[in-house]
Amino acid sequence: MIREGVAEVLKKLLDTDDIPFNIPPQRELGDFSSAICLSLAKQKKRSPMKIAQELVELLRLRRPAYIQEMNISSPGYLNFKVDWGGLAKEIIPRVLKEGEFFEKPDSRLGEKVFIEHTSVNPNKAMHIGHLRNSVLGDTIARILKWNGFSIEVCNYIDDTGLQVVEVVTALLYLDPPYYQEGSDFSEIWEKAPADQPFDYFCWELYARFQNETEKNPSLLAKRETVLHQIEGGIHPIAGFAKELATRIVRSHLDTVAQLSIFYHLLNWESDIIARGFWEATFELLKEKGTLRFETEGPNEGCWVVPFGGVVETSEGMKSLDKILVRSNGSVTYTGKDIAYQLWKFGLLKKDFLYKRWGLQTDGEMLWTTARDGEPGDRLSKKFGHADRVINVIDTRQSYPQQVVVESLRKMGFEKEANQSIHLAYEVVNLSPLSARILGMEENGEKKAYAMSGRSGAGVKAKDFIQMVKQKVIEKADHPLEESVASALASAAIRYYLLKFTLESQIVFDFDEALKTTGDTGIYLEYAHARACSILRKAKEQKIEPEWRDDCIPDPLTGTEIGLLDALSRFSSTVIKISKTLRASQLTEYAFDLATSFTHFYEHPDPEADVQTPFIHLQDKGLQTFRLSLVKAFQIVMGNTLNLMGMPTLERI
RNA sequence: GCGCCUGUAGCUCAGAUGGACAGAGCUACGGACUUCUAAUCCGUGGGUCGGGGGUUCGAAUCCCUCCAGGCGCGCCA
Incomplete structure (x- = not known):
């Protein structure tokens, strides 16, 4: 709020886009400063001090909001002292009035962001690495929604991949009773013990399968058969696999719901195949001249997207080109991913069929793609057709993600390629x-x-x-x-x-x-609950302050200023994150906000020997001010917690 | 071999667009609860920002190079 006001004026005066701000070494110089004159000195061929002097003169005429005083210091810094009282007068009543809508940007109708996250193979329980993905994606979705974008969150279910195939094979053929052609699977399902979650059972089964194949290679042949039965989609085992994946997906959804993570749509890979997405994409790729059929070399018989041909490496000759269709005619994962990415942007003349999956614990309906669903045009909402697509996938998949994007570009979808974002993050490892x-x-x-x-x-x-x-x-x-x-x-x-x-x-x-002290989510919750407790106690004692502008003390104490400053940085922080997509910048802000409040709570009068609890203050004006500040904090902290998907507890 | 990422206090990590003496949490040590929540707060200690060059008035931040670590370069997904 404060810096933005100054930056706006400076931008007009200097015709620059970027105004850097920083904190001066001594508080006496100012509350914040800018070194803009130093960087301008060269291009203007004048001394930074001179530029600074002139700027200060001009700024005094323009009077940026909330600025009380300006000065310059060698070798050309502009220093600003904030009119904290003026800021308090503006910000506190606004927070109290606007509540959860404080500083919320207007919605940008028509701008739709599609976010895909989680996308865990539906063949075993989730682990903490998967959670990082879900939490990142969910938080970015919340932040973009707050910033006014229309968002659609989707969880991609790879139910036809090798991972599902292997668990299915294991369940059918690892232990007796083995699956018999034509049986109804009831004996197979009974292998899963009732006293263990199904996803946990599969977790162990999947690991066991890896070991068993080493001892018993015939299992690999079984796996091959199952793979084709599932891919074909007609054999009863395909139905069984779908049912297994469905049970695991339920477990996953149940797991992430414990962290308040929800979706709009589940996208099943089997539906991408069944609905002919690939065939349509294949035609489009050929039509646009993006694909090449290899008649010689290591990729002979494959359809590839050229990305630099064949190179020599320490491991021999390798092809940088990306194979989309294997020599046996089957399509690779990247091929399917290109099709899927095209669908997300509404560039494919194919669509899923949809049906309701069920109500989530946040009260919102979750949809799923389904073979027996309804066409998209019969629904009240329209899936896909996004303006921007964010795929939350760990950094190991940076290369294939790049291939997807560059393939779109080669197809002539330049705009969509530029609006395809791979939100890459590093993995979680174990100490x-x-x-x-x-x-x-x-x-x-x-x-x-x-x-x-x-x-x-x-x-x-x-x-x-x-x-x-x-x-x-x-x-x-x-x-x-x-x-x-x-x-x-x-x-x-x-x-x-x-x-x-x-x-x-x-x-x-x-x-x-497992830490519960210091820089943790507990600290944030504690600060919020503490604010709630103060307000509750005040209410119990019939202290219900009515805000008046004349209750603002002069001067304000250091901790009051610290809290006001933190409150004033809320919106610029969230807007910044909607561009950087870096959720860690929000935890950083949240911790800073909570710390500012705790300091204010512990030492409202840092210079005084005794700190008086707000509800015991004799000075009713001061009491009104401080309790209002507590309320303002509680609202902004609550908004911040919401953006991070964290609960807002009123007491702990 | 090529590409991407990382290296900051004893430990775990922040430091967007280059700015004034480099920050936080944990740990260690010393303090503060008859009080609006002590899962808190105050104080002390702790760093040639991996090494070396360069650009700049100014570099943890940009460029080059070297060292160390991670990941990727499948007719897997």
Whole structure:
């Protein structure tokens, strides 16, 4: 609010886009400053001090909002002192009045952002690495929605991939009774024990299958058969696989719902195949001249997108070109992904059929693509046809994602290619200690151990949620209600998974992840609940302050100013993140906001020997001001927590 | 071999567009609860920002190079 006002005036005066701001070394110089004159000195061929002097003169005439005083310091810094009283007069009543809509941008009708996240293979339980994906995607969706975009969140279900095939094969043929052609699968389903979650059962089964194939290669032949039966879509095993995947998807949805993560649509790969997306894409690719059929070389007999031909590497000759259709005629994952990306933008003349999956715990309907669904044009809502597409996928898939985007570009869909965003993040690994706790083999040198569904190595998401909940209960100094413990666990986990930058690999360590003090989601919840408690106590004592502009003290104390400053940075922070898509910038802000409040709470009068609780203040004007500031904090903190998908507890 | 990412305090990490003496949490040590919530707060200690060059009035930030680590370069997904 403050800096933006100054920046606006400076931009007009200087005809520049970028106005950098920073904090001066001494508080006496100003509340913030800019080194813009230093960087302009060269191009204007004048001394920075001269430019600064002139600018200050001009700025005094324009009077940017909330600026009390300006000065310059050597070698040419512009320093600004904020009129904190003036800011308080503007911001506090506005927060109180606007509540959850405080600083919310107008909706940008017509701008639709499609976000795909989670997309876990439906053949085993989720682990904490998958959670990072879901939490990132969900948070970005919330932030973009707040910024006025129309959003559609989708979870892609790869139900025809090898991973599902292997679990199906394992369930049918690893242990007796084995599947007999024509049987109704009831005996097969009974193999899953009733006292264990189905996704956990499959987690172990999948890992076991990997081991068993080494001893018993005939299983690989079985796998091959099952693969074709599922791909064909007609054999009863295809139906069985779909049912298995469906059960796992339910488990996944149940898992992420514990962290308040919901979707609009489930997209099944089997439907992409069944609805002929690939055939349409294949025609389009050929029509646009994007594809090449190889008649010689290592890719002989394949349809490829050229990306640099054949090169020599230390491992021999390799092709940089991307194969979309194998020599046996089958389509690769990247091929299907291009088709899917085209659909997301509404560039494909094919569509899914849709039906309702069910109501989610947030009260919203979840839709799914389905063979027996309705055509999209008969629905009240329209899926796909996005202006921008964000795919939340870990960084290991950067190359194939790039291929998808460049293929769109080669097809002439330049605009759509530019609006295709791969939100890449580093994976979650395990610390040596965590790996040891999980019973993984360590080689004693590595700093991080990759989780692996194949070997069954990893911290399962639901286990982790339960552990954090247990820890929260242990660490509390009073008994916690069940719902409060769950809410705190959810907040702690989301915060932990969001606070790292996208490029930062999370080396998961139980001690670190289970922390309940300091820079954690618990701290944020505690600050919010504390504000609620103050307001509740005040109400109980019949103190219900009515805001008046003349209640603003002069001068304000340092901690009051710190809190006002944090409140004023809310909107610019959220707007910035809608561009950078970096959720860690929101946790950073949230922690700063909570810290500012806690400091204000602990030391409202930092210079005084005694700190008087707000509800005991004799000065009713001051009491009104401080309680209003508490209320304003509680609202903005609540809004911030909502954007991160974290609960807003009124008491802990 | 080529490409991408990372290296900041004992540990885990922030430092968008280059700005004034580099920040936080944890840990260690010393303090503060008859009080609006101590899952908190205050204080102390702790750093040649991987090394070396360069650009610049100014570099953790940009360029080059070297070192160390991770990932990718499948007719897997």
